[in-house]
Amino acid sequence: MLAAVVERYGPPEVLTLREVAVPRPGPGQILVRIHATVATPSDVAFRSGRPWIARLFSGLVKPRMPILGDAFAGVVAEIAADVASFSVGDRVVGSAFGAYAQFVVVDAASAVVRLPDSLGFGEAAGLGDGGLTALPFLRDTGLLAPGHHVLVNGASGSVGSAAIQIATAMGAIVTGVSSTRNLELVRSLGADRVIDYTAEDFTAARSAYDIVFDTVGKSSFGACKEALGPQGIYLTAVPTVSPAMLRKSGRRARFSATGLRSPEEKTKDLQQLVDWTIAGRLRTVIDREYDLHQISAAHAYVETGRKVGSVVVRIQ
Numbered sequence: 001m002l003a004a005v006v007e008r009y010g011p012p013e014v015l016t017l018r019e020v021a022v023p024r025p026g027p028g029q030i031l032v033r034i035h036a037t038v039a040t041p042s043d044v045a046f047r048s049g050r051p052w053i054a055r056l057f058s059g060l061v062k063p064r065m066p067i068l069g070d071a072f073a074g075v076v077a078e079i080a081a082d083v084a085s086f087s088v089g090d091r092v093v094g095s096a097f098g099a100y101a102q103f104v105v106v107d108a109a110s111a112v113v114r115l116p117d118s119l120g121f122g123e124a125a126g127l128g129d130g131g132l133t134a135l136p137f138l139r140d141t142g143l144l145a146p147g148h149h150v151l152v153n154g155a156s157g158s159v160g161s162a163a164i165q166i167a168t169a170m171g172a173i174v175t176g177v178s179s180t181r182n183l184e185l186v187r188s189l190g191a192d193r194v195i196d197y198t199a200e201d202f203t204a205a206r207s208a209y210d211i212v213f214d215t216v217g218k219s220s221f222g223a224c225k226e227a228l229g230p231q232g233i234y235l236t237a238v239p240t241v242s243p244a245m246l247r248k249s250g251r252r253a254r255f256s257a258t259g260l261r262s263p264e265e266k267t268k269d270l271q272q273l274v275d276w277t278i279a280g281r282l283r284t285v286i287d288r289e290y291d292l293h294q295i296s297a298a299h300a301y302v303e304t305g306r307k308v309g310s311v312v313v314r315i316q
């Protein structure tokens with residue numbers, strides 16, 4: 001099968017297409033023929049080895065896992081004899097390392113759920129990108145409750161665009177922060193209010209939010225503290241260290257590595273994201289689509305930090 005392989009850290013060009021053996025499903029596993037994956041800032045970090053903290057997961061000197069990619073959508077091509085939960089031909093969406101390839105093997109009991117015919121593969125792969133990050137951040141780390149005032153910074157990104165819609169679906173009153181060009185998009189995703197960061201500093205608000213979710217790590221707890229209510233939580237999707245992360249109550253800060261959650265948790269969340277999508281409460285914002293052989297160009301674009309929603313990688 002064809003796979004995009006990275007054997008050393010470096011610029012987008014270190015991603016090269018190779019013929020590698022199709023993995024075989026062992027007991028309890030299924031083989032999925034991938035139709036779409038996404039290129040993300042996390043993939044960029046695992047390819048470039050920057051920031052250095054990424055290497056704690058991806059390998060200190062060189063990438064431990066040469067095939068990057070996580071979120072995938074495709075069709076079950078083969079199942080182990082003991083798997084009853086899937087059939088060959090099922091359309092599925094999931095999350096597993098090694099998605100920059102034509103096939104991936106996953107545990108049937110891992111983060112993979114059936115995909116309805118009405119959902120496209122690119123759209124579905126996008127759910128495993130921003131959705132699978134935003135949902136646990138807001139619900140589990142931010143303890144979002146209906147009626148909460150939530151501000152999402154980076155509202156036009158993959159995590160941000162999902163966060164706006166998920167917070168809305170969970171009954172929050174939502175403010176989205178983006179640049180001028182993306183304000184209409186953020187409004188269309190359900191934000192009750194939008195702030196143009198080129199014209200207004202959202203951190204100047206006072207006791208206005210129960211949750212400030214900085215999906216792009218462009219602010220800090222210190223800067224946002226006064227904008228939070230007395231029990232407000234500052235969430236950042238980008239690893240940072242702050243003494244406010246140790247506080248149990250009052251204004252506090254939290255980071256979470258949502259990709260490291262258990263397969264059971266991810267499965268439950270993927271199903272919720274699919275259900276919301278079918279119900280018309282969630283949609284994947286797709287910026288650009290690339291073919292697998294254009295993976296370096298996809299990475300170069302993600303690296304600009306300007307993508308809007310997800311960058312889908314189609315796999316023929």
Ligand SMILES: NC(=O)c1ccc[n+]([C@@H]2O[C@H](COP(=O)([O-])OP(=O)(O)OC[C@H]3O[C@@H](n4cnc5c(N)ncnc54)[C@H](OP(=O)(O)O)[C@@H]3O)[C@@H](O)[C@H]2O)c1
Pocket residue numbers: 040041042130133153154155156157158159160177178179180181182197215216217218236237238239256257258259302305306307308309
């Ligand atoms: N903690 C975890 O478990 C976890 C999981 C997944 C991802 N992440 C991290 O989450 C971060 C966000 O990922 P993503 O895919 O959502 O990012 P992204 O889509 O690449 O973010 C790009 C968006 O950010 C906006 N932006 C840039 N500068 C901004 C600013 N100063 N203020 C507000 N918006 C700004 C851009 O809009 P404009 O061009 O209009 O400014 C663009 O639409 C990444 O660092 C990723 O590594 C963390």
